[in-house]
Structures are given as structure tokens and as C-alpha cells.
Amino acid sequence: MERNVLFPFLDKIRDPCISDTNGNLLVEYNAENGGSSVQGGIISQSPKHMLIRFTDDFFFLSTSKKAANGFFSRLKRGFREYNCSMNEKKFCMNFDADHISRFSSNRMYIGEDGISFLRWSGLLINSCTLEIQADYTRYLHIHLGSTLTISWQVKPGRLLKAKLCAYMRPKCHPIFYDSNINSPAVVRLNIYQAFLLCAMKFHCYVCDLSSICNLQAVYYSEIIQKSFRYMHKLIWRSMHSVSQGSNFHPILHLKKEEVEWLGFHAYIRVLNRKQSRHRELLSLLRSKLMMHVIMDGTSSQLIYAIDDSHSSVFWKIKY
Structure with a gap:
């Protein structure tokens, strides 16, 4: 044809x-x-x-x-x-x-910031700039907890740690972080949105897990921070794998400290809406964020990424 x-x-x-x-x-x-x-x-x-x-x-x-x-x-x-x-x-x-x-x-999807996107194969494509974001609109008409499989095996903490990493993998495709395609602000927005979804799934998982055990907030904080480091490492590896044996070379301009900063903000933003359950964990995450230093300071790209208007779809998702 x-x-x-x-x-x-x-x-x-x-x-x-x-x-x-x-x-x-x-x-x-x-x-x-x-x-x-x-x-x-x-x-x-x-x-x-x-x-x-x-x-x-x-x-x-x-x-x-x-x-x-x-x-x-x-x-x-x-x-x-x-x-x-x-x-x-x-x-x-x-x-x-x-x-x-x-x-x-x-x-057509139009966010609260007025930016219009076309949906195609799980992607949102900016109809003016052709920048690429993940399409999270498919979660709008379901409860996020219904998308999870909760395991009741002997070591729930270890399984939760593995789940957090598994949630990140599909959102680490180079198309979201390549500076040939996306501006620095959108690269960081894609990371922030991936962490928003992960934080929502974390809350759903912990809620179901609470019927058999309650892990310490310190432990939750540790595995959340490990997921930040895992995210940065996975992005770096996926970008590097595209470069090998190809005439096309993706560009990654991203610091580990920026990924962690975005991760802290995403979890605090999501869990703050459920603070009665996560009060102690929120306190730990806020203190970690206050101690987190980005050498060049907080850039305008990072501020753009955490602006709610650019991630308005998330505040309509039930979790």
C-alpha cells in the first residue's frame, strides 16, 4: 500500500x-x-x-x-x-x-499552560516545536492503583525497591532526554513527570502493603533516593546505547544532582496530598531537599519543570 x-x-x-x-x-x-x-x-x-x-x-x-x-x-x-x-x-x-x-x-491535548499536543503511539508531540513528552492522559479515567500488581511475599521492602526501579524503566527512553529533540526545560519536565507517576504508584503500593506490614519512614526515604540514582544511571546508559553503532548521536546535558532535585520535588508534591499517611516521610524528604545543593544553583529550566501548569494532567489522576 x-x-x-x-x-x-x-x-x-x-x-x-x-x-x-x-x-x-x-x-x-x-x-x-x-x-x-x-x-x-x-x-x-x-x-x-x-x-x-x-x-x-x-x-x-x-x-x-x-x-x-x-x-x-x-x-x-x-x-x-x-x-x-x-x-x-x-x-x-x-x-x-x-x-x-x-x-x-x-x-488534541491542550494543557493548562495552553500548549497543544498530538497523541501518537504513547507520546505527546508538541504541535509547534515537535518536542516529545510521554502521554499520561491514559490514566485519567482509571484509579492508578488498579494498574498495579501487589506482591505479598516474605520481603515486601525489597520488592517495593524493585518496583520503584521497574516503574522508571519505560520512561527512560532517549527520545525524552535528547537535547537534539527537546529543550533543556522539557528534558527536565520529562524527568519530573516520570517521578510524579512513580510517586503516585509508590503511594498506592504502600497503602495496599500497609495491611500486612508498616515499614519505617527512614527505609522508604532510602529506597526513594536510590530510585533517583537509578533513574540517572538508566538515562545515561540508554543514551549511550543509541550512540554505539549509529551515525546519530543523542546529546545528554543533565546532572545527577538535577535528577535528584526533581525527584525530591515530585515525591513531596504527590505525597503532600496524602500527608496524613506520609507525614514522617514528608518531613524526611523535605529535610533532604533542603540539604541538596546544585552547584550552579536552581536554573530556570528546573523551575519550569516543577510548574504545575506544565503537568496539569497529573492532578486529575486518581491515586
Whole structure:
């Protein structure tokens, strides 16, 4: 379908003379392809547009409104010869398409800071800057505790420590921390948001665990701080693994002290809403934060990261 239909169509509608002065145009498309499996990857690239596919989810980026409109119209028509059609509930665009009546989408996410994002394959893509954040909106309509598996084995403390590390792994992908892609402020925001989710899961886990044991606040504080160090080490390793054997080299400008500072703020912010249960732990974390020194001082990027307006989705999650 790509080789015989999409590529020739994109070549035909290419228009170097028409471009949108408001920024890049994006279209997301989810295809129902009769159950056949298609491998993902970058499938078309030129100076004027890019088409990316992950399995059956397409992502189209262009500086030409004519190309974006044309691509969307082609998807609307479907591909009968391939038993493939657009899923009308899963498309999203960041511009007003021409000649569209019954098609509308509410899948754009707009935060309290006014920044708009397109959702695609678990990511939030800034529709103006193309910076990448993780998509946490899937947690909005469930209680976070329902996503956890609580183990009742002999050593609950050791298992909780392992769980905190496991919560961090999916959010340590280089795409969130590469300075080729994201500004310093967004890199730190991604770290802060990963810790916010981890702190919420920590609270849910501790609540369920309390029916069989109550660990000391000092112990909780120690394993939380170890998770901060683990996060920094994991980010460094994942970035380094991309550099090996590749012409593309991600850039990481991040200090361990910054990761820990963001971690402390995230846990204090989350647990403060449940302070009746975590009063002693909060006191320990606040004292640790006061003693935590960043050599260059608290940067504007760190202040940006912990601003609630940039993480507004979290305060709607039930935990």
C-alpha cells in the first residue's frame, strides 16, 4: 500500500511553492487493516514532508498545508483493495482541514499552560516545536492503583525497591532526554513527570502493603533516593546505547544532582496530598531537599519543570 499508493500520491501532491507560515502541520492516522501485521519504521522523508509509521499508526508531518490536506483526504477515502480504512475515532490534526464536514477529532491535548499536543503511539508531540513528552492522559479515567500488581511475599521492602526501579524503566527512553529533540526545560519536565507517576504508584503500593506490614519512614526515604540514582544511571546508559553503532548521536546535558532535585520535588508534591499517611516521610524528604545543593544553583529550566501548569494532567489522576 505504501509503495504502490501512498508514495506515488505524496509525490503527486508535493508543492514546494505553498507552505504554512504558522509552523509544521501534523496528521495522525490509525488504520484497520484486516488483521495483517506491517512492520514499523520511517517510510518516507523529504525536505517538505515526512511520513512515519509504527505498525498501522501513521504520522504525517509537513510544511505544506496543501500536502497535509491532500494526505488526510486520501486517508478518508480508504484503500479498498487492501481492506484498509481510517479509524474515525483515532485520528488527530493540528490545523483546520479544507472541505471536511462530518470528520472531527477531540484527540488534541491542550494543557493548562495552553500548549497543544498530538497523541501518537504513547507520546505527546508538541504541535509547534515537535518536542516529545510521554502521554499520561491514559490514566485519567482509571484509579492508578488498579494498574498495579501487589506482591505479598516474605520481603515486601525489597520488592517495593524493585518496583520503584521497574516503574522508571519505560520512561527512560532517549527520545525524552535528547537535547537534539527537546529543550533543556522539557528534558527536565520529562524527568519530573516520570517521578510524579512513580510517586503516585509508590503511594498506592504502600497503602495496599500497609495491611500486612508498616515499614519505617527512614527505609522508604532510602529506597526513594536510590530510585533517583537509578533513574540517572538508566538515562545515561540508554543514551549511550543509541550512540554505539549509529551515525546519530543523542546529546545528554543533565546532572545527577538535577535528577535528584526533581525527584525530591515530585515525591513531596504527590505525597503532600496524602500527608496524613506520609507525614514522617514528608518531613524526611523535605529535610533532604533542603540539604541538596546544585552547584550552579536552581536554573530556570528546573523551575519550569516543577510548574504545575506544565503537568496539569497529573492532578486529575486518581491515586
